[in-house]
Amino acid sequence: xxxxxxxxxxxxxxxxxxxxxxxxxxxxxxxxxxxxxxxxxxxxxxxxxxxxxxxxxxxxxxxxxxxxxxxxxxxxxxxxxxxxxxxxxxxxxxxxxxxxxxxxxxxxxxxxxxxxxxxxxxxxxxxxxxxxxxxxxxxxxxxxxxxxxxxxxxxxxxxxxxxxxxxxxxxxxxxxxxxxxxxxxxxxxxxxxxxxxxxxxxxxxxxxxxxxxxxxxxxxxxxxxxxxxxxxxxxxxxxxxxxxxxxxxxxxxxxxxxxxxxxxxxxxxxxxxxxxxxxxxxxxxxxxxxxxxxxxxxxxxxxxxxxxxxxxxxxxxxxxxxxxxxxxxxxxxxxxxxxxxxxxxxxxxxxxxxxxxxxxxxxxxxxxxx
Numbered sequence: 001x002x003x004x005x006x007x008x009x010x011x012x013x014x015x016x017x018x019x020x021x022x023x024x025x026x027x028x029x030x031x032x033x034x035x036x037x038x039x040x041x042x043x044x045x046x047x048x049x050x051x052x053x054x055x056x057x058x059x060x061x062x063x064x065x066x067x068x069x070x071x072x073x074x075x076x077x078x079x080x081x082x083x084x085x086x087x088x089x090x091x092x093x094x095x096x097x098x099x100x101x102x103x104x105x106x107x108x109x110x111x112x113x114x115x116x117x118x119x120x121x122x123x124x125x126x127x128x129x130x131x132x133x134x135x136x137x138x139x140x141x142x143x144x145x146x147x148x149x150x151x152x153x154x155x156x157x158x159x160x161x162x163x164x165x166x167x168x169x170x171x172x173x174x175x176x177x178x179x180x181x182x183x184x185x186x187x188x189x190x191x192x193x194x195x196x197x198x199x200x201x202x203x204x205x206x207x208x209x210x211x212x213x214x215x216x217x218x219x220x221x222x223x224x225x226x227x228x229x230x231x232x233x234x235x236x237x238x239x240x241x242x243x244x245x246x247x248x249x250x251x252x253x254x255x256x257x258x259x260x261x262x263x264x265x266x267x268x269x270x271x272x273x274x275x276x277x278x279x280x281x282x283x284x285x286x287x288x289x290x291x292x293x294x295x296x297x298x299x300x301x302x303x304x305x306x307x308x309x310x311x312x313x314x315x316x317x318x319x320x321x322x323x324x325x326x327x328x329x330x331x332x333x334x335x336x337x338x339x340x341x342x343x344x345x346x347x348x349x350x351x352x353x354x355x356x357x358x359x360x361x362x363x364x365x366x367x368x369x370x
Contacts, residue, residue, distance in 0.1 A: 024068035025133075027099070027126030028075045029118045030082030036118035037061060039068065040126045048119060053081075058088040074099045074129035076121065078139045090141040097136040099125045137281075138270055146268060149240050153264035156233040156257070157306065163226045170197060170219045177202040177212045194224050247360035251353055252325070253317030261310045262354060269359045275351040282307035284347040299344070311347045311354075319343070 022041050029036045032053065039047040049064050051057035065071055071094070078086035078098035089096045104124040129136065167188055174181040174197070185200070186193040197220035202213035234257070241249055241256040248259040266278070279285035283303020289296045318325035325346060332342035 022070065024065075024071045025126045025130040026065060026071055026073045027122045027124065027129055028073065028082060028085065029104075029121035029125060030075055030077045030080075030085065031118070032081055034118070035061070035082065035085060036122040037065075038119060038122040038126050039065070039071075040123070040130065042130075045123065048122070050118070053084065055084070055088065058085050061085070062089065062092060062094070071095075072129060072133060073097065074125050074136065075139070076101055076104060076125050078137075086139045087142060090139050096139040097129060097133065098139050099128055099136060103128060134272075140268060140270065143268065145240075145244070146263070149237070149244075149260055150264040150267075152233050152236050152240070153257070153260045154306075156230060156237065157261075159226055159230050159233070163223060163230065166219055166223045166226065170216065170223060173212060173216045173219060174200070177209065177216065191227070194220050194227065198224065245361045247357040248354070251314070251350075251357055252322040253314040258310045258313060261306055262358060263361065265304055265307045265310075266358060269362050273355075275355045278307075278351045278355055279348050282311055282347075282351070284308065284311060284344060284351065286344075311350060312343075314350060315343050315346050318346070 024039050024041055024046060026037055026039045030053070035051050035053055035057075037049045037051070038045060046068075047064075049061055051061050065073075073086075073089055073094055074097045075082040075086040075089075076099045077083075078096065086096050086098070104121055107124045107128065170188060174185070177200075178184070185196045188194065188197065198217055200213060200216045200220070202209045202216070237260045238256040241259045245259040245263055248254050248262060249256070254262075266273075266281075276285070280300075281304050283300040283305070285300060287298050287300045289298040315325070319329055328346055328349070329339075329342045332345050333339065337345065
């Protein structure tokens with residue numbers, strides 16, 4: 001235990017009974033099979049609990065925590081391995097925050113006594129919650145339609161990445177069969193190209209040619225399967241964006257995939273989340289790097305990369321076809337900014353419009369798009 005936490009301003013009996021009126025911060029280190037929870041107060045650790053990752057054990061953890069009437073939770077990986085517990089707690093009216101695993105890792109590296117265990121990680125999560133509760137992302141109970149959009153959006157992105165990897169593999173296999181295959185086959189990014197690859201006949205009579213030919217056909221079949229899944233997901237996202245996210249699609253450069261990406265990563269509107277928070281979350285707000293009396297700022301390489309990519313695509317589209325954005329970029333370049341710096345400034349400006357449109361999307365209940 002950190003020596004700084006050995007101070008005792010309140011007795012354990014008072015903490016357990018809730019008479020002290022102090023807030024208890026509960027950090028959870030989430031894993032696939034087990035979750036470790038540590039509860040701390042201003043004076044130190046007041047309790048810990050290890051549970052299995054299943055609904056009955058989530059209920060037992062919540063019952064254990066009821067000994068502290070004023071409590072706040074933070075779950076590491078609340079949208080990944082800790083999602084089930086985080087949603088269970090949020091649905092039962094608990095205040096739950098998300099903590100990124102990288103943040104606890106950074107804290108662990110800064111400890112005077114190095115070490116790693118589930119309990120230490122949960123303790124770090126609780127400490128981070130105690131110090132930065134106001135800035136940590138809040139976890140709310142999911143809406144079915146919103147959860148579906150999040151699933152479709154993230155799955156579409158993952159399948160598109162898988163398709164790109166398979167196309168690269170298919171290209172390499174075809175080069176092994178025939179370095180000039182591109183002159184005989186349609187482009188592999190088209191349905192005609194994949195159909196031709198599924199029936200491809202490699203030149204040569206050797207056994208290795210037949211093996212390469214079979215590998216080409218199998219890989220093309222996998223690409224065709226992914227194509228069908230991606231088209232189905234994109235149809236669902238198109239319907240969802242038209243029925244529920246029209247305010248976002250009204251922004252120049254925002255299409256169905258981008259609108260659904262924004263909603264999937266931001267979730268539903270919540271108090272205290274505005275354009276400044278969006279800019280920080282998306283990694284488009286510069287980070288201060290001042291020293292020795294000189295004020296400097298540097299590019300934020302962190303943040304939610306899906307949101308950052310969505311903003312980048314919007315900016316690139318507006319730079320081509322939206323005259324107000326083109327004028328803004330020209331004005332920034334005239335001030336001495338580079339092209340990249342001008343685009344970063346436009347990203348930050350876009351956050352205000354996106355926040356307003358995002359909130360407008362939730363003025364009415366979401367429509368089912370399945």
